[in-house]
Amino acid sequence: MHLGKHGSMEWLPGKNAALSASCGTDAAIGNLPLIYPFLVNDPGEGAQAKRRAHATIVDHLIPPMARAESYGDIAKLEQLLDEYANIAAMDPGKLPAIRSQIWTHMRAAEMHRDLGLDDIPDEDDFDDFIFNVDGWLCEIKDAQIRDGLHVLGQAPQGEARVNLVLSILRASQIWGGETGAVPGLRAALGLKDSAQLGAIDEIEEQSRALIQAMEDANWDVATARSLTDVPDVVRVLEFAATEVVPRLARTTDELDHVLHALEGGFIPAGPSGSPLRGLVNVLPTGRNFYTVDPKAVPSRLAWETGRAMADSLIERHLADTGEYPRSVGLSVWGTSAMRTSGDDIAEVLALIGVEPEWDEASRRVNGLRVIPLEELGRPRIDVTVRISGFFRDAFPHVIGILDATRSARSPS
Incomplete structure (x- = not known):
């Protein structure tokens, strides 16, 4: 049994299909069955293991996810941008000083290199510079990052489940063969693609409050209508309660199906892909995934x-x-x-x-x-x-x- 993804055996020299004894992969494994717990969002390398090492995949969930947020130098820069906006509105005479502070901080933290700048922008261009820095901070702060490791067969609970459901609901859902069948939660709350950092933070707080309220209500479907009267938001919350969370709860299938495979049992097939890209149908995990139709x-x-x-x-x-x-x-x-x-x-x-x-x-x-x-x-x-x-x-x-x-x- 191999664990994880991208093992070395399926990439050994030899033919790409119909391997023979002279191929490295076939020489290594022969006729031994290969049970392979594999990350559900990596169909390509899983297909390689199937084709070249006759693997039986038992897919597993992605690691816990969380919003990156701001910290350290990034948090300090965010505070300076807020201070710049206040000074520009209330006390413009102090703008040269705050501009100098912002640039000095960015230079000290080497942040200017990320924006491709060597010198402080001119006074006339500084507002455009601040706008670009704000967008750059927004991308960093709003990025989804791993927040730990997934334990095989263990369904996310508590804060880990709240964070993962929030991450899943960012994207519009492909459901019933229809793209965008269920909108993303942020879009349902009115977030635009061009929104600035403050608007994104506000929508994120609203999203988290709604998901936390559903978590506190043990994902009772009826709770959705008591939290909001916006139809699209209700639809997203009901979708989470009836589809996303029950499918996550069946993450326990992973370990059960590994044991079943080791006993020579059949592992049900299922689709592959990232649940963070609107593909909730890849859940529950614990299935022998297939990939896309190449044609x-x-x-x-x-x-x-x-x-x-x-x-x-x-x-x-x-x-x-x-x-x-x-x-x-x-x-x-x-x-x-x-x-x-x-x-x-x-x-x-x-x-x-x-x-x-x-x-x-x-x-x-x-x-x-x-x-x-x-x-x-x-x-x-x-x-x-x-x-x-x-x-x-x-x-x-x-x-x-x-x-x-x-x-x-x-x-x-």
């Missing part, structure tokens, strides 16, 4: 995400250079393609100006549409794609799609 990559959701990534890349290049990029190089990995259903592949296609077409029944990609230049509104961009060996083995259909885009031309 359904990129998915419709991945296309929307990849197109947004491409637009963002182009906008940044335009802002920095005043020109469209002539060419872009991207690395594509099999594990990330499985985890996201092809965000990076969709970005490649969007940069070139080619849109996938899907079969409605199977959701598989069955063709490509060359987007006319008039509709695209910009030049097509050359993309050089570096793929991993695992991607080559797992997604031959996608390599065919990428190859087909080489001859993409604007229709006459």
Whole structure:
């Protein structure tokens, strides 16, 4: 039995499939059964263990998660920004002093390097600088970080469950085959993507208060309507009470199923992916996970995400250079393609100006549409794609799609 993920045996030299005695993996394990408790959000490496080491996966939950919050130098800088806003409104004569304090603090903590600055911004540009620092602090403070280790077969309880449910509910949920079927809790409370640090902190406090109240009520569904009269918020809380928390409670299946597998029993199959990306259906853990359908990559959701990534890349290049990029190089990995259903592949296609077409029944990609230049509104961009060996083995259909885009031309 191997534990965790990314063991060494499944990566030993030899063929990518149908291994023989001359392959390192087959020589190491032979005909021995391999029971492999494996992290549920890493389908790519789990698929490698299945293909090259005939592993039976028993997936397990992600580690406890928490919001990073601010501390140390970051907390001090946040206080200085608050002080700057107050002085700008009440006593502008002190602004030079507080500007100097902010810059001195950032230099001492080497924070200026993260923003690509060597010298203090001019007085006329300092407000824009503060705006950028505020956004940077927001990203750091609001990041989700690991808050310990997951214990196999142990369901999260108390504060750990509150933190994990909060993390899961940040994203809109893919449910019943519908993307965005249940909104994210923050979005339901009115948080906008462009919100500043203060607004995010306020919404986070509201979110935590609601989840803590549901936890105190032992996740009674009826409690949701007594906490708020906002329909979308009620829907999110009811979804958490009826789907998320009961599925987390079944984390105990992990250890039971490991023991059952060691007795030669059947392990039920289930989907894989990150529950933090709106994929609550990957819970409960303790199942023999499968990955995406390779011919359904990129998915419709991945296309929307990849197109947004491409637009963002182009906008940044335009802002920095005043020109469209002539060419872009991207690395594509099999594990990330499985985890996201092809965000990076969709970005490649969007940069070139080619849109996938899907079969409605199977959701598989069955063709490509060359987007006319008039509709695209910009030049097509050359993309050089570096793929991993695992991607080559797992997604031959996608390599065919990428190859087909080489001859993409604007229709006459």
